[in-house]
Amino acid sequence: MIRKPIFAANWKMNKGPSETEDxxxxxxxxxxxxxxPCDIVIAPPFVSLTKAAEILGNVSSITLAAQNCSQFDSGAYTGEISAMMLKEFFIHYVIIGHSERRSIFGETDEVINAKIRKAREVNLKPIFCIGETLEEREGGRLEKVLRTQVSEGLKGLSERDLLDTVIAYEPVWAIGTGVTATAEQAQxxxxxxRSLVAEQFGADSAAKIRIQYGGSVKPGxxxxxxxxxxIDGALIGGASLEPQSFLDIIEKGAP
Structure with missing residues (x-):
């Protein structure tokens, strides 16, 4: 099965509109x-999406993503941004369930599933993040943790919704630390x-879904x-903040 790689830049809380323009x-x-020969996605902070869309919106090889969305449509949710609002920015993807959202902001598998389903309601493509901590890996709980995250996160999705979802596996111990899983560990x-997806949705769907790696991906x-x-591409943090570094990763990693 040939899957088109996807390289996504997650800027996190970096680059306001002026830096985004540069x-x-x-x-x-x-x-x-x-x-x-790949999809290129850039996820700026919310306040920089307009500037990014203004400059890159007509570039066929690049699409934009948001870094999060609400599980609610509208209402008294101060500080939240709905999936439907994101559609007005020409957004195609939205990152959901990043480990920082899980650990710092307390997002549960149930909340993440609600966000994925809300994104799909308005035809946004989720980049669904999963991953274990170092303690969980060293404690022999990697498979249990990932099984729960995958099964709960993808619960209730149709096959069509699944195939418009990208899974991003990010070992939490390798995010922003400079430590990278070995190629063997990552594979x-x-x-x-992919075997978990096959259990839930069947072998054909599992063969089609794209699974990125994230965690200190660099040109090297x-x-x-x-x-x-x-491995079908990468979700890139710090190394995506400089244009040439981001492009180097794509050029070295794309087939």
Whole structure:
């Protein structure tokens, strides 16, 4: 099964509108008139989405993502942004369930599932993040943790909704630490995650869904990681904040 790789830049709480303008113009100068054998996604902070869309909205090789969305449609939820609101920014993807949302903001599997389903109601494509802590891995609980996250997070999705979802496996111990899972570790875990999808949705759907790796992906390790048969791209944090670094990862990692 040939799956189109997807490389997504998660800027987290970095780059306001002026910095986003600088980044977008620089990236645009590097990708104009080029085609890529992969999907390229950029997820700026909410306040920078308008500026990113203004500059990159007509670039066919690049799509935009939000870093989060609410599980609610509207109402008295101060500080929240609904999936329908995001549609007005020409957003195609939304990151849901990132480990920072889980650990810092207390998002549960139930909340994450509600957000995924809400995103699909308005035809946004979730980038659904899963991953274990170092304590969980060393305690032999990796498979149990991932099984719960996958089964609860994808609960109630149709096959169509599943195939418009990207799973991002991010070992929490490798996010922003400079430590990266070995290619063997990453491949083994991706294969396990794909087997979980097969249990829930069938082998055909599991063969089609894209599963990214995230966790200190850099130009220096991108090629080895992306060569693994079950890794379909990367969710990139710090290394995506500089246009050339982000592009280097894509060029080294895309087939």
């Amino acid at each position: 980044f977008a113009k620089s990236l645009l100068s590097k990708v104009q008139n080029r085609t890529f 083994d875990t991706h294969a396990f995650v 390790n991108a090629a080895e990681l992306m060569a693994c048969p079950d």
